[in-house]
Amino acid sequence: MEEYIVKDGKKLRLGYTTGSCAAAAAKAATYMLLTGAIKERISLTTPQGKTLDLDVLEIETHKDSVSCAIKKDGGDDPDITTGSLVFAEVKYSDEPGIKILGGRGVGRVTKPGLDQPVGEAAINSVPRRMIRESVEEMRELSDYEGGFTVKISVPGGEELAKKTFNPKLGIEGGISIIGTTGIVEPMSEAALIETIKIELRQKRMEGDEYVLLVPGNYGVDFTRDELKLDVKRIIRTSNFIGDAIDTARELGFKGILLVGHIGKLVKLAGGVWNTHSKYGDARMEILSSFAEDCGAPKDIIDSVMECVTTDEALRVLDEEGYKEAVLAEWAKTVEALATEKAGETEIGIITFSRVTGFLAKTRKADELLKIFREQA
16 A cells, blocks of 8 residues: 655655455455455455455365455564465355355454453454454345355464464463454554553453553563562553553552652652653653652752663762652652553552662552562
């Protein structure tokens, strides 16, 4: 597809989802089954309202069934499914309605909390609706009033799934057929946030009342090696700390323990809940402001402002005797902001440095640490 968006000054090409591929393949296969004519291109209107004009590949026709494929194109998004063939085999059925099945390379749901029930093929609700509507549209071209069985498959999907979040989410044996708009926007934050929300819902449905949030790999290492907690309990938030806290609150978790590197968590004291640099840095401004509150002279504040990393800034503050006081101010401030954000859900926060190890914690952190250790 030749439509583009601009992000961070870069022109990026849009793509289309596995859900769009499945629906388009089902539409083409149904047309060929009902008419007996070969369909080498098919159009599909996505839920976002964009019309796709797609090549129909790998056509196989039989008396009572037709199979064909659409090649997935994720545009400029780093999507591992780009280039994969998404097949739809459409068969006549004696049963009324349209039955949608998952074939080879399509995962199966094994844990609650996902879009589909346990035991179902991992074909999400919007793609299922798109498939049904596409098949129904083609049925209206004929006098056929019976049912159809539509089987979606993705050769190679088993291997592709190992490079995704699917195994962690409880989707086994293949990829998911997904997409809510039918369109892939490069570097979609919405997709990442939805993955975090799914993991939180699953934890809650499994009976967890306390959740362990960690932004990245440094935090995972510190949690395992220093805090001695089970890393299987961790939900990685990346930069979306605020979204994770909001979701945990909505789901009714009793407590949140957030563990992260000071380079990210320092920003929380400035009310920056998405810690990606494009939403605001302010690391040195926050640390220098706390240093000023603690009585540091102007030359020390200026030195902090000139630092490139938080580790460097903390070294300056340590040498001048202000490090502990600044970290105490950070903890007090971030606790107030996080408590307000988490509402009735208790929250504790621990931060560290890769250089010096543990740095600071909020008041609820020890209590929540104890709970996680007792549960282990």
